[in-house]
Amino acid sequence: MAGVTGELTGLLPTNQSVITTAGLTKHYGSVHALTDLTVDVGPGVTGLVGANGAGKSTLIKILLGLLEPTSGSASVLGHDIEHASQEIRRLVGYMPEHDCLPPDVSASDFVVHMARMSGLGAAPARERAADVLRHVGLDEERYRPMGGYSTGMKQRAKLAQALVHDPHLVFLDEPTNGLDPAARTDMLRLVQRIGSDFGIAVLVTSHLLGELEQVSNHVIVLDGGRLLRSSATTDFLRRTGNLLVEVVGTETERDRLGEALAQRGLTCRPRGSMVAVDPPPPELAEAGAVHDVIRDVTAELGLGLMRLEPDHGHLEDVFLEGGAHV
Ligand SMILES: Nc1ncnc2c1ncn2[C@@H]1O[C@H](COP(=O)(O)OP(=O)(O)OP(=O)(O)O)[C@@H](O)[C@H]1O
Ligand SMILES: [Mg+2]
Incomplete structure (x- = not known):
């Protein structure tokens, strides 16, 4: 989609506020x-x-x-929501959370139509629609009526229409909703590329904290309509002092590794498909000693070591901690 959005790269200075709200x-x-x-985005x-x-x-x-606030104010890309909503909609792309696609229309016709609605002529609209649909990964199926699409294909079509008019900012409301794990990963990669490769600011929602930690520079957490926390993603992920170890194989292999590490004096617990190793006892605390033990034990058991890394904690911990840290 370089031809569609390439000219937007670097459009927003890095310190500029994209969205600000006050007492909304x-x-x-x-x-x-x-x-x-x-909040300030x-x-x-x-x-x-x-x-x-x-x-x-x-x-x-x-x-x-689309909705009027009861009180408070906000601006988007420097435009006040109360007075400039039309200008805001010109600059912003929106992927709604619910299915809003006409079932009898193909993705190709739909996205061309949306491009025409935002003011493009017939030929540029067709060109941009084709680019954007290719970018989101809808190939031949873009000519089929959308009523027959899988959830993953519908989400891609919704994303394409949000991007077709070269927005400066996109709102993606639950783009991974209803997707299987592989499609979820693909969608998250697309979201990340919209931000990093094309310089379009993105506000993306999810109720899964873990998936947003993979793609966001900044995370805002809402709880019951109130701000729980707003900070850089890196501030959420602090080192726990634990190590995470992953080996090739099933839970049985994981448990064998855990038992063998425990015999060497390390405290371990399963964490998903991995083994989390607590900070080591004093005799193993010198630099690299724990890593050596893990490497040796894995080799002795004939297991393939896939991953050995510090455990940075997870965004889920924010809810467990509670309280506002704004
Ligand atoms: N039109 C409406 N009329 C009455 N209550 C509403 C309306 N729209 C939303 N609400 C309520 O406002 C609250 C916030 O809803 P909202 O849809 O913004 O939440 P959300 O974070 O997007 O949730 P979800 O993850 O389910 O999409 C909820 O309690 C919801 O029931
Ligand atoms: Mg919602």
Whole structure:
């Protein structure tokens, strides 16, 4: 898609605010969807995380001018949401969370139509639609009616229409929803490339913290409509002092490794497909000693060592910690 968005690369200075909100509040009757939200979003990929009902989609719809806030203010790319929602929608792409695709229309026709709606002529619209559909990975199937698409194909078509008019910022509302693990990884890679290769700012939502830690520079956590935390992803991931070890094979191999390491005086526990090794006892604390033990034990058991790395902790820990660290 270089031809479509390449000219946008580096468009946003790195210190410029892309979104700012001040005391943003939205009540639906007695439901408090957002409460006094004050955040600042910069360029790059920002993850917006929260459980179902946390207020993620409400925030996006307010920023797009589709919903009016009960109180508070916000600006998007320097434009006030109250006075410039049309200009904001010209500059912003939106991938809604729910299926919004007409079933009888092909992705190709749909994305061309969306490009025409945003003001492109017939020929450039066709060209950009083809580029963007190729970029999101919809090939021959783009000529088939979207009613017959899998969830993964629908998500790709929704992403393509959000990008077709060369936006400066995209809102991606749960782009991985309903996808299997492989399709999820592909979609996350696409999201990352939108931010890194094309210089488009991204606000992407998910209720899975773990997947956003892979692609976001910055993470905002909402809890019940309130800001729980907003910080650089690297600040979320601090070293725990543990080591994570992964070997080729099944849980049986993992457990054999854990038992053998325990016999050498290390405290271990299973962590998914890996073994987490606690900080070593004093006799093994010298530099590299634990790594040597792990290497030797793995070799003695005839296991293939796939990964040996520090455990940086996970974003999930933020909810366990609770409290606002803004
Ligand atoms: N039109 C509406 N009328 C009444 N309540 C609403 C409306 N839209 C959202 N809400 C409520 O506002 C709260 C926030 O909803 P919102 O859709 O913003 O959450 P979300 O974080 O996007 O959740 P999800 O992960 O399920 O998409 C929820 O309690 C929801 O029930
Ligand atoms: Mg939502």
